[in-house]
Amino acid sequence: MLPKLVIAGTHSGVGKTTVTLGMIAALRRRGLQVQPFKCGPDFIDPTHHARAAGRPCRNLDTWMIPPERLAELFERAARDADIAVIEGVMGVFDGFGYDDETASTAQIAKLLDAPVILVLDVSKQARSAAALAQGFCRFDPELRIAGFLLNRVGSESHGRGTARAVEQATGLPVLGWLPRQENLLVPERHLGLIPAVEPGAWDGWIDAAADSIAKNVDVDRLLAIAGWRPVCNRSERFASVSNRCPRAVIAVARDEAFHFTYEENLELLESAGATLAFFSPLHDDGLPDGTQGLILSGGFPEVFAEQLSASESMRQAIAQAHADGLPIYAECGGLMYLTESIVDHHGRSYPMVGVLPGYSAMSKRLTLGYRLARAAGSAPFFQEGDTMRGHEFHYSTWQDRPKDLPPAYYLVSPHGAGGEAIAEGACLGNLLASYVHMHFWNKPEWAERFVEAAIGRLESIQSR
Numbered sequence: 001m002l003p004k005l006v007i008a009g010t011h012s013g014v015g016k017t018t019v020t021l022g023m024i025a026a027l028r029r030r031g032l033q034v035q036p037f038k039c040g041p042d043f044i045d046p047t048h049h050a051r052a053a054g055r056p057c058r059n060l061d062t063w064m065i066p067p068e069r070l071a072e073l074f075e076r077a078a079r080d081a082d083i084a085v086i087e088g089v090m091g092v093f094d095g096f097g098y099d100d101e102t103a104s105t106a107q108i109a110k111l112l113d114a115p116v117i118l119v120l121d122v123s124k125q126a127r128s129a130a131a132l133a134q135g136f137c138r139f140d141p142e143l144r145i146a147g148f149l150l151n152r153v154g155s156e157s158h159g160r161g162t163a164r165a166v167e168q169a170t171g172l173p174v175l176g177w178l179p180r181q182e183n184l185l186v187p188e189r190h191l192g193l194i195p196a197v198e199p200g201a202w203d204g205w206i207d208a209a210a211d212s213i214a215k216n217v218d219v220d221r222l223l224a225i226a227g228w229r230p231v232c233n234r235s236e237r238f239a240s241v242s243n244r245c246p247r248a249v250i251a252v253a254r255d256e257a258f259h260f261t262y263e264e265n266l267e268l269l270e271s272a273g274a275t276l277a278f279f280s281p282l283h284d285d286g287l288p289d290g291t292q293g294l295i296l297s298g299g300f301p302e303v304f305a306e307q308l309s310a311s312e313s314m315r316q317a318i319a320q321a322h323a324d325g326l327p328i329y330a331e332c333g334g335l336m337y338l339t340e341s342i343v344d345h346h347g348r349s350y351p352m353v354g355v356l357p358g359y360s361a362m363s364k365r366l367t368l369g370y371r372l373a374r375a376a377g378s379a380p381f382f383q384e385g386d387t388m389r390g391h392e393f394h395y396s397t398w399q400d401r402p403k404d405l406p407p408a409y410y411l412v413s414p415h416g417a418g419g420e421a422i423a424e425g426a427c428l429g430n431l432l433a434s435y436v437h438m439h440f441w442n443k444p445e446w447a448e449r450f451v452e453a454a455i456g457r458l459e460s461i462q463s464r
Contacts, residue, residue, distance in 0.1 A: 022209030035081035040089030150177035176217030260298030293454035296334025380453030
């Protein structure tokens with residue numbers, strides 16, 4: 001069985017990401033292959049996990065991914081790893097709603113039978129932290145909380161005294177604590193942390209977190225809790241995953257401006273026979289040679305709008321790909337890039353691809369939440385009435401969208417509250433564009449259909 005550990009918190013902002021990154025990097029220094037995971041739909045924290053681990057981070061979300069498929073996804077991603085480190089989302093019991101555990105860290109930990117290390121922010125607490133820890137232990141007896149880490153400790157005596165109080169109240173170990181350190185603070189932007197794919201002193205931050213973990217935390221005991229043994233042979237744990245023979249070249253946007261794509265979606269495309277060709281709308285002059293399909297990922301095009309606008313040859317190449325009938329799938333930032341222009345936070349307008357009429361404008365209002373979507377029509381890689389699950393997370397709006405433009409989806413309430421379905425995105429023949437980030441694991445045939453659409457287009461050209 002794969003050794004695994006969940007780093008959870010009592011609430012958002014408790015320091016889960018710093019602890020997780022420090023743990024990943026500290027274990028990697030010991031020569032271990034660490035597979036990182038992030039609970040929930042977040043795209044940004046996984047960029048830092050991937051940088052620390054040297055391999056892609058995967059998302060675990062039981063609202064977007066059927067719970068019965070979660071273990072399969074987990075094992076496929078970690079089949080060649082020594083240990084999995086899983087960062088939770090929000091507080092350990094927070095998830096989709098208020099009445100059950102759906103999409104919470106607690107549910108995922110129980111599904112994977114993974115021990116939980118709960119991070120406590122004790123910067124403004126002492127013995128009260130023990131009452132908090134005791135309450136979390138009692139709330140769900142089925143959750144395997146195995147110990148605690150204290151964060152933002154003010155002094156050695158503060159750490160020792162608080163740890164003693166927590167251990168006496170819960171009977172569980174405090175495995176160490178991290179002191180308050182300025183070099184463990186990381187800059188944020190309007191959607192949270194700044195992604196690690198953008199320029200920044202990320203390695204220094206990760207190294208500082210790893211140093212603090214190695215110095216202040218009992219890593220050996222954490223490994224024992226995770227179930228790690230030196231004789232564990234990862235090659236015997238999981239069989240290799242074989243893909244179909246590559247049959248279609250799918251170009252995927254990936255650079256500082258576009259990188260919000262679930263790794264699991266890309267893996268499903270490869271399994272369906274795609275050869276992924278990553279390219280940069282920021283830095284490249286055109287699409288990869290032999291491109292048969294195109295995926296425009298989400299990201300922060302508004303931050304790089306001037307550079308994207310300046311690359312006229314790339315904008316023309318993408319517009320021509322649409323005119324030529326390539327299947328194109330665009331999410332969030334990808335949709336913004338396909339409109340006529342992007343208006344940034346300062347009101348400056350920059351021309352974009354122009355395949356979609358209207359423009360994208362930044363606002364101060366955050367659109368956030370899970371989405372249940374029903375396909376409004378049929379296209380090469382989806383059928384009318386198909387339902388998908390996804391997530392929205394953006395500060396922009398699509399302005400001057402023509403009312404007669406066919407929508408991509410009808411969004412219906414994921415809470416079952418009824419009400420009128422909301423038209424979202426656009427479907428223009430071979431193009432599907434929407435603000436919703438879809439997770440293909442709740443409908444894997446979408447990946448197969450996309451590859452088949454790319455193959456079909458190539459065959460139609462060759463037969464002319």
